[in-house]
Amino acid sequence: MGRWEPNAENRFRAAAIELFGEIGYEQTTVAAIAERAGLTARTFFRYFADKREVLFNGSEHLQQTMVDALADAPAEASAVDAIAAALMKAGEFFDDDLRPFSRLRSTVIAANADLRERELIKLARLSAALAQALRERGVGEPDASLAAEAGIAVFRVAFAQWVGEDERRSYGGIVQESLARLRTLVAN
Incomplete structure (x- = not known):
């Protein structure tokens, strides 16, 4: 193997998710991921702190993107409309090419209590960041x-629908529909 391998991060991610699906998260080792990717374990640790990070890498970037979209919403936008802008911006992360990975990721996380806890922590941090961004806009x-x-509830429901086996709609379309449903529920 050469000192530099093209697309190493994505190769590790693809190898890991394949192995998680084939033999389970707990049984998958970093060495096995590296072997499947055709790279070394040492190279793996240049990209990820541990195998769990394969599933959560990029969360900070998603959070910052959503917070920025909320902050960039028009000044006259309501709190819910600013949250909607953040949720729609998240759609840039969820394209059809990512759907198979996301489906398997969801299955892996659902099967492991530690990973479910990590996912909930990630969502709690996202909620706190969005709330802070709203406070900075003057929302009390x-x-x-x-x-x-x-907003996090809409995010979770929309994402769960988007990764559904027979789902073909875009994440953004599902978010719009979910927001409309939420608004209808609140109005009643």
């Missing part, structure tokens, strides 16, 4: 936290 409490938590 408890409204900022309530709007952020509602």
Whole structure:
């Protein structure tokens, strides 16, 4: 193997998710991931702190993108409309090419208590960041936290639908539909 391998991060990610699906998360080792990717374990650790990070790598970038979209929403936008802007911007992360990976990722996380906990922590951090961004726009409490938590609920429901086996709609389309449903529920 050469000192530099093209697309190593994506090769590790693909190898890991394949192995997680084939033999399970717990049984998959970094050495096995590296072997499947045709790279070394040492190279793996240049990209990921551990095998868990294969599933959560990029969370900070998603969070920052959503917070920036919320902050960039028009000044006259309501808290819910600003959250909607953040949710729609997240759609850039969820294209059809990523759907098979995301489906398997969801299955792997659902099967492991530690990974489910990590996912919940990630979502709690995202909610806190969105609430803070709303507060910076002048939305008071408890409204900022309530709007952020509602946004996370829409995010989770839309994502769960998007990774569904027979689902063909875009993430953004599902988010729009989910937001419309939420608005209808709140209006009643």
